[in-house]
Amino acid sequence: DQQVKQNSPSLSVQEGRISILNCDYTNSMFDYFLWYKKYPAEGPTFLISISSIKDKNEDGRFTVFLNKSAKHLSLHIVPSQPGDSAVYFCAASAHNAGNMLTFGGGTRLMVKP
Amino acid sequence: DVKVTQSSRYLVKRTGEKVFLECVQDMDHENMFWYRQDPGLGLRLIYFSYDVKMKEKGDIPEGYSVSREKKERFSLILESASTNQTSMYLCASSLRSAQRGAGYEQYFGPGTRLTVT
Numbered sequence: 001d002q003q004v005k006q007n008s009p010s011l012s013v014q015e016g017r018i019s020i021l022n023c024d025y026t027n028s029m030f031d032y033f034l035w036y037k038k039y040p041a042e043g044p045t046f047l048i049s050i051s052s053i054k055d056k057n058e059d060g061r062f063t064v065f066l067n068k069s070a071k072h073l074s075l076h077i078v079p080s081q082p083g084d085s086a087v088y089f090c091a092a093s094a095h096n097a098g099n100m101l102t103f104g105g106g107t108r109l110m111v112k113p
Numbered sequence: 114d115v116k117v118t119q120s121s122r123y124l125v126k127r128t129g130e131k132v133f134l135e136c137v138q139d140m141d142h143e144n145m146f147w148y149r150q151d152p153g154l155g156l157r158l159i160y161f162s163y164d165v166k167m168k169e170k171g172d173i174p175e176g177y178s179v180s181r182e183k184k185e186r187f188s189l190i191l192e193s194a195s196t197n198q199t200s201m202y203l204c205a206s207s208l209r210s211a212q213r214g215a216g217y218e219q220y221f222g223p224g225t226r227l228t229v230t
Binding site for chain 2: 036091
């Protein structure tokens with residue numbers, strides 16, 4: 001059973017608009033969440049993270065929101081750019097699980113010029 | 114800058130062959146990981162290592178083994194390759210964050226696209 005789910009396999013957005021990528025989790029022990037971006041034929045690169053003691057973290061065009069009661073997080077990209085087109089993975093970690101990450105299935109974002 | 118390198122970008126092997134995938138990191142990270150990535154399934158953990166000569170099974174260890182003789186190097190071994198092991202293999206490393214107050218960020222290599230025919 002997948003503990004981290006990204007229910008939208010793909011998302012298409014116009015350049016300049018907001019992209020919202022969603023992620024749900026089931027394990028209440030998760031206390032740290034990350035987003036990774038992956039281009040074809042490259043390894044994932046870390047984008048932004050959030051600890052469970054916060055509900056928002058911002059880094060430039062990227063903002064991650066965490067709703068602990070709903071076990072839901074989202075990544076907002078504003079404004080979206082064609083170079084943002086990639087697969088985005090959310091990941092979660094539990095304090096008592098060492099440094100292991102549990103990944104979602106990924107969402108392919110396409111930003112159209 | 115953290116650098117994680119993998120020995121091959123593309124590899125084609127025959128069913129039954131023994132396959133070695135090598136990973137090297139240059140940031141003195143304690144933890145190293147091997148994942149496979151398949152469409153719609155995200156990244157699934159095969160094995161990880163938190164120290165030299167230490168290893169732990171991940172979610173899908175069957176058909177794989179690992180070796181960590183030096184801190185910077187972590188090898189994934191397919192004892193007898195099968196067609197269902199055709200996949201993208203990703204290596205990652207990270208600090209042992211609990212002790213250093215860092216986050217849980219893992220740094221990935223470029224991946225090895227393995228095809229077993």
